[in-house]
Amino acid sequence: MADPRLHGDPRASGGGRLEKKWDGSGGHAEQALGRSRGGFGTKIHVAVSGLGLPTRLILTPGQAADSPQAEALIDGLATEVVVADKGYDSRAVVEAIESRGAKAVIPSLRNRKIQRPYDRDRYRDRNLVERFWHKAKQYRRVATRYDKTAKNFLGFVHVASIMILLR
Template sequence: MRRGGEKKWDGAGGQADQALGRSRGGFGTKVHMSCDGLGHPVELLLTGAQESDIAQAEALLADHRPEEVIADRGYDKKALVEEIESCGARAVIPTQRGRKVQRQVDRHAYRERNVCERFWSKAKQYRRVATRYEKKAANYLAFVKVAAMMVMLQ
């Protein structure tokens, strides 16, 4: 029987250090990205497949002062929206359907979210990005960045 990488005595190592995890879709890696208005990536982060999107929101927005933050329903959290608005930016994040109080969202601005989606459809044309061949997370992130540069140069 084959096992995943063993953790060291101090808790380091193993699959979590290499951004690998199990989700409903199977074993894999999730790439989180923030991009500018032109669809160019500003920040790229790797996590295991089981990690939620909202857990990475603060890291994606750190050291950046956007005018507008456009995100999908996965980033709907009252504390995050308040933090975005306290920085002087506008939060264009639809409220989850199950909430009692629905927040109003500018639909025209929300349609601009497809810029990031189009970036990923172009980046996943590179096979090394679409299917993670690299064992180490640093190597995979490097290939994601190379694919991002190639998409920006097109």
């Protein structure tokens, strides 16, 4: 029997993982798939307007942290206030928000020695993101990723977002 590694069988490298190509493309990371506490999946980061309508969507593998995506989410958007949860609490994120002339309403992580003050009344507006996700997850393809490729999945997330915009 021939060695499957010689014929480019991706399962031959062990564990059913796809190997990256010579140029660095390919593999699960390119398709925004990764392991997190909840299992194997994708994380969708969203920026919503003051009306709770989506303005920007970003896909990352499930194990990706929230704070590195913050700058990409707000880049090019005209904002006065950026409301985010504790996952986006980092000095770099707050500085990026304030450099754009906006106010950061992000509670500090519990383990910070110096707790940064934030507007608790303004923080209640984070509920707009939660309400957006409640509407988006009514679409089964968004709630449970059936698409193999990241671009197909993100395309349907965009379709669901457009349906929410049209309501």
